[in-house]
Amino acid sequence: MHRYLILLMRRPHLDPAVLPLHRAYLEGLREQGQVELYGGFGDKSGGAYVLRAGDLAQATAIAHNDPAHISGGWDITVHEWLT
Template sequence: MNEPLHLYLVLAMRTPAFQASAGEAHQAFLEDLIEQDLLELTGPFTDGSGGAYILRAADLATATQIAHSDPLHVTGSSTLTVHEWRARRPGAKD
């Protein structure tokens, strides 16, 4: 039986060393996550400071491993932090 997947919020904040080519590679990385059914939501911040995405993973270590393979992280273009997120819809019971 497969372990259930949990949600992880990945915050990607641009660094002064941001490279446009890393941004393009990041888009391909996200497409791969979509194909694997591991990406819940994604998008940039309107102020241009970075963006965020929500991963599905078995545990925090796996989510961190996935996020740290993001070209934004690998190139030092962005600082990525990963948080387990117990997201719920307003009014929903735990």
């Protein structure tokens, strides 16, 4: 398993109703052992999480399944994190 840093930056048309769905998605991944850490930025511009996945394609698929991505309210980037 590799670690990936998933960055989410808010877009102006963000729907606040998606936030609880996004948090529930991340909590489900955490319970499955796939997310190590997640949280929002202090300036409310977005957030990040550390994801464990087999490869970049799997990490990207997981990030694109996030309600934050599906809603279109965030710009999401996936970066392999070499530790």
